[in-house]
Amino acid sequence: MRWTSSGRNRLAPAWLPLRFRRRHDKPDRNDLRQGTASMESVRERLDQILARLAARADRETVFSRLYPEAARTAADAADARRKAGVSLGPLDGRIVSIKDLFDVAGEPTLAGSRLRASAPPAARDALVVARLRRAGAVILGKTAMTEFAFTAIGDNPHYGTPHNAADASRIPGGSSSGAGVSVAEGTSEISIGSDTGGSVRIPAALNGVVGFKPTARRVPLSGAFPLSFTLDSIGPLARSVADCAIADAVMAGEEWSGLPAASLAGLRIGVPRGRLFEHMEDGIAAAFDLCLRDLERAGAHVTETGMDDLLSEMRTATRHASIAALEGAEVHADWLAKGAAAPVDPHVSGPLARAAQVLAPVYIRAMRRRAELVAVMDERLAGFDLLALPTVPVFAPNIEAMADDEKLRERTEGLLLRNTQMANQFDLGAISLPMPGTDLPAGLMLVARHGRDHRLLAMAAAVEALLAG
Structure with missing residues (x-):
């Protein structure tokens, strides 16, 4: 870490692990971790x-x-x-x-x-x-x-x-x-x-x-x-x-006028069961179902919906490399051209180097198909105010296990990205809220249509208040 313009120290944290709050825990107003400013200067x-x-x-x-x-x-x-x-x-x-x-x-x-x-x-x-x-x-x-x-x-x-x-x-x-x-x-x-x-x-x-x-x-x-x-x-x-x-x-660059009040009564929530719920840890699945029951008791209309077809189409469109890797390969083209000489993490350089070999027509076709799928997704979401799903399907794995098992690392990374990347691929807004009822942190992800950011934040604040009650 650099405290000034020079000098960097190697790392490893010293603070004590925090207990993750359960559903009915009351926040400590003197806790420095609370996001609101206190009466202290x-x-x-x-x-x-x-x-x-x-x-x-x-x-x-x-x-x-x-x-x-x-x-x-x-x-x-x-x-x-x-x-x-x-x-x-x-x-x-x-x-x-x-x-x-x-x-x-x-x-x-x-x-x-x-x-x-x-x-x-x-x-x-x-x-x-x-x-x-x-x-x-x-x-x-x-x-x-x-x-x-x-x-x-x-x-x-x-x-x-x-x-x-x-x-x-x-x-x-x-x-x-x-x-x-x-x-x-x-x-x-x-x-x-x-x-x-x-x-x-x-x-x-x-x-x-x-x-x-x-x-x-x-x-x-x-x-x-x-x-x-x-x-x-x-x-x-x-x-x-x-x-x-x-x-x-x-x-x-917007003027802040506060979050408008949003009612959960009548809120139309879609739950995209299917591929995005596979390989989910039991504790996360149980906590998510509790959240859904709370939302229904608050008057929200929760409906299961499908989007596996669109996810499969996007996967097919990007089968040669992800959009992030394809565009990242262009960003890093200069050092990628030097090959093994660059001191870059192989988990980064490997995917980028492979993406750099993909021909331009393949990238153009992928982006054209993505634009079509974004439009289809937007139409499909027209009947919902929100999608709700776990942010990630697993609790945070052990650091050492990731270092010692490359197959486990690859599988874990796929699971961590699986649900979240959907919002990026289909050009949506999304927010992750802490999901109560688990021993380790887990997230509840709410997703809204393109450009509905203000409405998404207002609805997320209402859900946040419900889950903290």
Whole structure:
């Protein structure tokens, strides 16, 4: 982790594992992990976090870089505004971290890779970072990520792997691995990640926080290191839907007017049984069914629906390589051309190298077919307000097991991505909420049609309140 512009320490966390809250647990208002600002000053909250991070500085895995002096300056300014009765908005004074693929002026953007250590310094902040600063956010630092935002396990062989916030022996989920852990452990109030196939929602689910993927391109990608120009979305992780909605509005350049009230009575919820429910752990299946019963008691209309045909068609369209790998191969064409000389995680370089061999007509056909399937999916979802399904079908597996068993790793990664990537492939909005009733964190994913982001957030807030009751 970098505390200043120089020096990096190797990692491994020191904080104690957290107990995941059950359905009726009441939050501790003094708990630093709560996403809402307390009556403490911003500087006091920041100093508590910095003290925690300083105590583990020689074994840090959650943050790749910290900006303590800049953060203190921003915190003091927020406190001065509050004392003067002035506010820049609901994000003013909130402690925010950003994934290590967003440009910060004056330093190279590493994107989790040693290959980027010698990259030219960014000329300016990424647009979302600039908007966060203007809204009064206190940017604490950059969070760890998988190399080039590829893979869902959450590990990084170069800079270390954050440990799951509920159980340090388990994976954090990726690619926004540090973001999920940071919010769950309370070293950020909000963290900004990117989501190409589930990279915000997977770590949110596995660490027990909220993660929101907006409709692609609604939040500008300028200054964010790309993986897939088609699928990349920028989204927040936080302890509440409201905090995610505030951060999302700021990054999208929208005026915040609060979340509108949404009634669950009469809400039309589709449950896409079939392939997306296969190989699900019993505890997740049971918790999901409890959520559905709660929704029905609240007046929602829950209907099973099918989409296996569309999923099969998308799989056929991308059978040569995923869209993320195909477009990522173009992003990384220069070092891929050097072959084995590049010091890149083989779990990243392998799929990208194979995708680089796919001919352009194959990519064009895949994208044309995807556009057709996106339209069909949108029509099919017209009869629903939401789809509901588990974010991931498994609890976070053991980190060491992933390292020692390549077949298990491959199977696990497929399961982690299976449900979440559907929203990216079909150009939908999606949010993961902590799902109560499990011993380890699990997520309830709500999915809405393209462009219905505000409505999705309002409905998610209503579901959140129901599940917390």
